[in-house]
Amino acid sequence: MSESINLGSGDPDAEAPECVKEAIFKALKEGGDWTHYGGSAISLQFKESVIDYYKTMGPEYKPDNIIPTCGSTAALNVALGTVLDEGDEILMWEPSYSGHYSLLRSMGIKLSVAPLKEGDGWHPDVDTLGEYVSPETKAVLICNPNNPTGTVFKEEELRAIGDLAVDHDFAILSDEIYLHFVYGDKKFVSTASLDGLAERTINIMSFSKTFSMTGYRLGYTIVPDRYLKRANSLHGLANRPASFVYAGGVAALRSDFSYVEERRKVYGERIGYFCNAIDDVEGISCIPAEGAFYGWFNIKELGIGSQEFCGRLQKEGARMRPGKGFGLNTDHYVRAALVRPVSQLKEVVAKVKNVVNAL
Numbered sequence: 001m002s003e004s005i006n007l008g009s010g011d012p013d014a015e016a017p018e019c020v021k022e023a024i025f026k027a028l029k030e031g032g033d034w035t036h037y038g039g040s041a042i043s044l045q046f047k048e049s050v051i052d053y054y055k056t057m058g059p060e061y062k063p064d065n066i067i068p069t070c071g072s073t074a075a076l077n078v079a080l081g082t083v084l085d086e087g088d089e090i091l092m093w094e095p096s097y098s099g100h101y102s103l104l105r106s107m108g109i110k111l112s113v114a115p116l117k118e119g120d121g122w123h124p125d126v127d128t129l130g131e132y133v134s135p136e137t138k139a140v141l142i143c144n145p146n147n148p149t150g151t152v153f154k155e156e157e158l159r160a161i162g163d164l165a166v167d168h169d170f171a172i173l174s175d176e177i178y179l180h181f182v183y184g185d186k187k188f189v190s191t192a193s194l195d196g197l198a199e200r201t202i203n204i205m206s207f208s209k210t211f212s213m214t215g216y217r218l219g220y221t222i223v224p225d226r227y228l229k230r231a232n233s234l235h236g237l238a239n240r241p242a243s244f245v246y247a248g249g250v251a252a253l254r255s256d257f258s259y260v261e262e263r264r265k266v267y268g269e270r271i272g273y274f275c276n277a278i279d280d281v282e283g284i285s286c287i288p289a290e291g292a293f294y295g296w297f298n299i300k301e302l303g304i305g306s307q308e309f310c311g312r313l314q315k316e317g318a319r320m321r322p323g324k325g326f327g328l329n330t331d332h333y334v335r336a337a338l339v340r341p342v343s344q345l346k347e348v349v350a351k352v353k354n355v356v357n358a359l
Contacts, residue, residue: 150289
């Protein structure tokens with residue numbers, strides 16, 4: 001059997017921009033602070049590049065607000081630990097990234113889960129959102145654009161979530177790592193750019209998807225002043241990136257973003273093909289994603305769960321992620337990370353048809 005086509009992991013099939021690699025090579029060759037513990041000047045360069053980058057979306061920050069981390073999972077750890085204690089409650093959605101669910105459960109956090117419904121195009125019902133808030137709610141976690149559905153939250157939806165946060169005085173955790181991958185007439189809005197929300201919004205960011213830097217383990221969280229003391233106490237030495245990797249982050253954020261736009265077009269083409277092709281398979285339905293780079297499709301009519309489906313598909317030579325881990329009621333969905341060229345996606349669609357025809 002030929003090598004399996006892996007659509008299970010959201011690891012881009014591209015290398016980081018040349019400017020990133022060149023900046024890191026230069027830092028390694030220079031040595032000194034770049035290859036030792038590093039000094040404040042190195043992290044300050046990085047923080048200032050983040051500040052300038054986020055100015056283009058509205059929010060303005062100080063260097064103290066930027067906490068560099070080893071990727072977005074570490075950033076999420078800092079963000080969650082900053083505003084939540086064991087037994088607290090967080091408002092989130094299903095479907096949402098499976099890593100959010102597993103991390104929150106491990107922390108002993110109660111989940112209040114509002115649905116993103118396929119019939120609503122995977123957008124939240126803001127009129128009923130208040131029903132999922134209680135006195136124990138200490139934060140809301142937004143993934144925008146959403147993994148796995150690709151939902152790009154509308155400004156009015158974010159404002160409604162923000163109004164609840166203000167009225168009930170809870171924090172907003174905004175995972176925005178796919179913000180550049182938005183398609184059609186959709187527009188990304190940074191939660192912290194909306195009136196009155198910057199002071200309670202903690203951003204979670206990573207270079208992994210935007211710049212295809214998954215192995216570089218570089219991310220950051222942006223923490224407003226009101227939460228900084230606790231965030232800094234949680235951060236510690238273990239979460240800090242390697243000194244020389246900062247050079248790549250600075251180069252990426254100060255680039256012209258032509259690389260990012262090229263990747264956006266590639267992912268948009270893949271979504272256009274895959275979501276429509278998989279939707280044409282009997283017994284499967286799929287709404288094309290508005291953002292990110294996933295295909296999230298419904299297999300309920302096939303009469304099998306997501307784990308069995310993915311097991312059968314793996315025997316055909318393709319991997320996807322069962323939907324079971326992306327929510328409480330998502331076992332009849334499957335996620336495909338569209339990180340392979342259209343030629344391979346066509347092979348995968350043929351393999352899916354083989355699975356369906358064998359049922």
